[in-house]
Amino acid sequence: MSEERKARLAESLAAVEARIDRACAAVGRAREEVRLLAVTKTFPAEDAALLTDLGLTDLAENRDQEAGAKAAEVARLRPDARVRWHMVGRLQRNKARSVAEWADEIQSVDSLRLAEALAKATVNRERPIDVLLQVSLDDDPGRGGCPVSELDALAERVARAGGLRLRGVMAVAPLGADPAPAFERLAGAAGALRKQHPGATEISAGMSGDLEVAITHGSTCVRVGTALLGGRGLASP
Ligand SMILES: *Cc1c(COP(=O)(O)O)cnc(C)c1O
Numbered sequence: 333m334s335e336e337r338k339a340r341l342a343e344s345l346a347a348v349e350a351r352i353d354r355a356c357a358a359v360g361r362a363r364e365e366v367r368l369l370a371v372t373k374t375f376p377a378e379d380a381a382l383l384t385d386l387g388l389t390d391l392a393e394n395r396d397q398e399a400g401a402k403a404a405e406v407a408r409l410r411p412d413a414r415v416r417w418h419m420v421g422r423l424q425r426n427k428a429r430s431v432a433e434w435a436d437e438i439q440s441v442d443s444l445r446l447a448e449a450l451a452k453a454t455v456n457r458e459r460p461i462d463v464l465l466q467v468s469l470d471d472d473p474g475r476g477g478c479p480v481s482e483l484d485a486l487a488e489r490v491a492r493a494g495g496l497r498l499r500g501v502m503a504v505a506p507l508g509a510d511p512a513p514a515f516e517r518l519a520g521a522a523g524a525l526r527k528q529h530p531g532a533t534e535i536s537a538g539m540s541g542d543l544e545v546a547i548t549h550g551s552t553c554v555r556v557g558t559a560l561l562g563g564r565g566l567a568s569p
Contacts (some may be wrong), residue, residue, distance in 0.1 A: 334378065334382065337378075337379070337382060338382045338385065338386070341379070341382055341383060341386060341560065341561070342386055344559060344560050344561070344562075345383075345386055345388060345560060347559070348368065348543075348556055348559050348560055349368070351543060351544060351559075352366055352368060352543065352547065352554065354544075355543065355544040355547035355548065356547060358544075358548070359547065359548050361547065365552055366547055366551060366552055366553065366554060367390055367552065367553040367554070368388065368390065368553075368554055368556060369390045369391065369392040369418055369420075369536075369553060369554065369555045369556065370383050370388050370390065370391050370392065370556060370557070370560050370561070371391075371392045371393070371394070371420065371539075371555050371556060371557030371560075371561075372391050372392065372393060372402065372557075372561065373392075373393050373394045373395065373398065373399075373421070373557065373564070374398075374564045374565075375561050375564075376402075377401075377402045377405035377406050377409060378409070379561060380402060380406045380415075381406050381409040381410045381413070383560070384406070384410050384413035384415060385410075389413060389414055389415050389416060390415075390416050390418065391406075391415055391416070391417055391418065392417070392418040392419070392420045392439075392555055393417065393418070393419060393420070393421070394419070394420050394421025394422075395421055396419070396423065396427040396430050396431050397430075399417065399419065399431075399434055399435070400430060400431075400433065400434045403415070403417050403434040404434075416436045416437065417434055417435050417436050417437075418435065418436065418437045418438075418439055418555075419431050419435040419437070419438045419439060419440060420439045420440055420502070420536075420555055421440055422440060422476045423438070423440055423441075423446060424446075425445055425446055425448075425449040426449075428446070428449035428450045428452070428453040429453040431450075431453075432450065432453045432454050432457070432461060432495075435461060436461065436462065437461065437462040437463070437464070437499070438450065438461055438462070438463050438464070439463075439464040439466065439502040439536050439555075440464075440466045440476065440502065441463050441464065441465055441466060441486070441490065442465065442466040442467075442468070442476055442477050442478040442486075443478065443486070444485065444486060444489055447463075447486060447489045447490050447493070447496075448489065450463070450490075450493070450495075450496060451489070451490075451492075451493035451494075451495065451496060453495075454493065454494075454495025454496060455494065455495055456495070457495040460494070460495050460496055460497040461495060461496055461497070462497050462499045463490050463496045463497060463498055463499060464499055464500050464501055464502040464534055464536050465478055465483060465486055465487060465490065465498075465500075465501050465502070465525075466478060466501070466502045466503065466504075467480060467483065467501050467502070467503045467518055467521055468480070468503075469503050469504070469505065469506055469514040469517055469518060470506035470507075470509070470514070472506075475504065475507075476504075477503060477504070480517070480521050483501075483521060483524075483525060484525075484528070487525055487528065487529055487532070491529055497531070498529050498531065498532050499531065499532055499533070499534045500522060500525070500526075500532045500533055500534025500535055500536065500552070501518060501521060501522045501525060501532070501534070501535055501536070502534075502535075502536035502537070502553075503515075503518045503536070503537055504539070505537070505539075505542055505545075505546075511542045511545045511546070512545050512548075512549065515537050515538075515542075515545055515546050515548075515549035515550075515551070516549050518535060518537055518549070519535065519549050519550045522535045522550070533552065534552050534553055535550050535551050535552050535553065536551070536552070536553040536554075536555060537549070537550075537551040537553070537554070538551045538553075538554040538555070539554070539555055539556060539557070539558075540556050540557060540558040540559035540560075541558075543556065
């Protein structure tokens with residue numbers, strides 16, 4: 333029942349909004365400084381459409397194939413909703429062209445080779461794609477992210493691409509560790525980047541479990557899946 337589902341989503345959205353409000357208030361930040369992205373991965377287009385009915389139009393996905401189909405379906409279900417789609421997952425170079433067809437913002441750019449492929453895929457765009465550089469906070473290459481020491485070169489490459497607009501950094505907290513020092517490190521990297529690239533003001537950090545800590549450490553964008561939509565089950569990413 334879509335009315336029941338909508339009521340459930342409205343409830344969880346209110347709870348997440350209350351958490352964001354409290355976290356902002358606790359450190360004297362304005363609520364408008366923090367974007368809320370709904371991570372709709374593994375959930376159907378109908379859920380994404382209901383979120384737009386509730387006023388949440390910043391949606392995020394982590395797989396190109398699923399996202400492309402879902403974005404098209406949401407556009408069909410809600411032709412008037414002004415959805416902004418965000419890519420937050422690992423991205424292979426051969427998907428650069430495809431992701432450029434549906435994403436308004438790519439938060440997971442973490443290598444020169446990927447930046448190069450995206451630059452090529454977006455040369456003829458009218459509106460550039462917003463780009464965040466994904467930073468590795470645990471120096472584990474398996475989990476994605478650019479090492480802090482290689483961030484400058486990556487930023488330069490993105491900044492030179494006419495079809496890309498460098499907007500800041502993104503990170504996922506290390507697994508099973510206190511997120512606070514990691515988010516502090518991210519804030520430091522973001523500050524250094526901003527000195528070279530004044531337009532790179534975004535810090536995308538914080539998910540269902542750690543959004544308060546991230547907001548305390550300067551996050552301007554929290555990416556929330558589970559706390560809005562429910563659990564994804566064991567088999568899903
Ligand atoms: C899935 C995902 C999220 C959302 O995680 P939750 O814990 O469900 O809120 C945030 N960021 C990225 C990169 C993700 O892949």
